[in-house]
Amino acid sequence: MILHTVNKSPARSNCLKSCLRIAPHGGALMLIEDGVYASVNNTKHSQLIVDALTRMQVFVLEPDIKARGLSGLLIPGVSLVGYPGFVELTQTYDTVQSWY
């Protein structure tokens, strides 16, 4: 199964949308860098992740959340991971597909 990383905000780029169109059930999504903005609750773009959570796990990189002051604003169900957790996920999944 594939771990998809997305590093752009959905407000700036279509790469999250493109990724979610392709990512099958059972894959996982890892939001990094400005990609973490997609995990904020009650925004124009929140529904993308709310829908994604019904078919896949969604992880966000905690240092990028903290750097942007987004702690406590996340959509329920997304999982926070640090760099060690990110490394572990790249082992759990067979392939990592980066969207940027």
Added chain:
Amino acid sequence: MKYTLAIYGAPYSSQAPQTALSFAKSLLESGHSIYRLFFYMDGVHNASAIAVPPQDEVNIPAEWSALIRKYDLDAVVCIAAALRRGIIDKTEAERYEVSAHNFAEGFTLSGLGQLVDAGIASDRLITFGP
């Protein structure tokens, strides 16, 4: 597990080098290995020896050099991407008769074939896009 990290973003204009550095440190600390670091497109600017950021900022090219030295890593910079952006080592500077060179210690100039090889030889290839 053997990892290859492909870095496509330049320091100070993209977060990719910082993410890749933190990822590399984390995986090396957890006992995994890096088969190759591959710097491509604007990522070649990570191999500049003459970047001088303010003292209270992270010197990303220097951080790479230190990591490469500490773990004896293979760090390849795409030669075609580097030369057109003015990242050049002594040998190439002499070949093209340009007046200076700026290639940081620990890196190697080579071709895109090294990325293909790394993709085959590594368990994981992780791309850090710009």
